[in-house]
Amino acid sequence: MQTLRDKNSQQNQQYETVHVNGQPITLQTNRWEVLDQHKWDKTKVTVSGGGGYVGPYGGYVNAPQVHTRQIAQHEIWLRDSDGKEVPLHLASHNFPVRPGHQLVLYGARTKKQSYLVGVKNMTTGTQIRMLNWQSVLAQACVLTAPLWFRLSGLARLILLFVLGWVCAGFRLR
Known part of the structure; x- marks a missing residue:
């Protein structure tokens, strides 16, 4: 060094x-x-949701959700x-x-x-x-990720199907 x-x-x-x-x-x-x-300390406050509808025959009210993070x-x-x-x-x-x-x-x-x-x-x-x-x-x-993680979801599904088919073919013989 x-x-x-x-x-x-x-x-x-x-x-x-x-x-x-x-x-x-x-x-x-x-x-x-x-x-x-x-x-x-830093505090972060977020509010989500809320709202609703009230009419002559009833309705609904969604209360807002308050989230804090310190x-x-x-x-x-x-x-x-x-x-x-x-x-x-x-x-x-x-x-x-x-x-x-x-x-x-x-x-x-x-x-x-x-x-x-x-x-x-x-x-x-x-x-x-x-x-x-x-x-x-x-x-x-x-570092490169292993091949499995670099494949898309469809490619993973096809690979699993092919591997399953190949393994099943070997068992039948």
């Missing part, structure tokens, strides 16, 4: 490029210091060894950090996009995983 080290700091960035199905993927870790954090938000301000400050936004993760803690971010980068795979608090030892490697490789279009 190659290591890039800043002359003025002991903090570092590590990276290694691997090839999966002939496509390069750069795996990297970056060490950051926590400067500040802020947590809040999403925990967490913003963590980080600083690298060069003094560059960036925010890290986490949704639906309870990740304990305090100013001064050291975090390591694990990621993967392809030619088109970067993916945050996980975060580890080196001070407390806690960690969270955002994606597993199979998801990263599938989203990056490096």
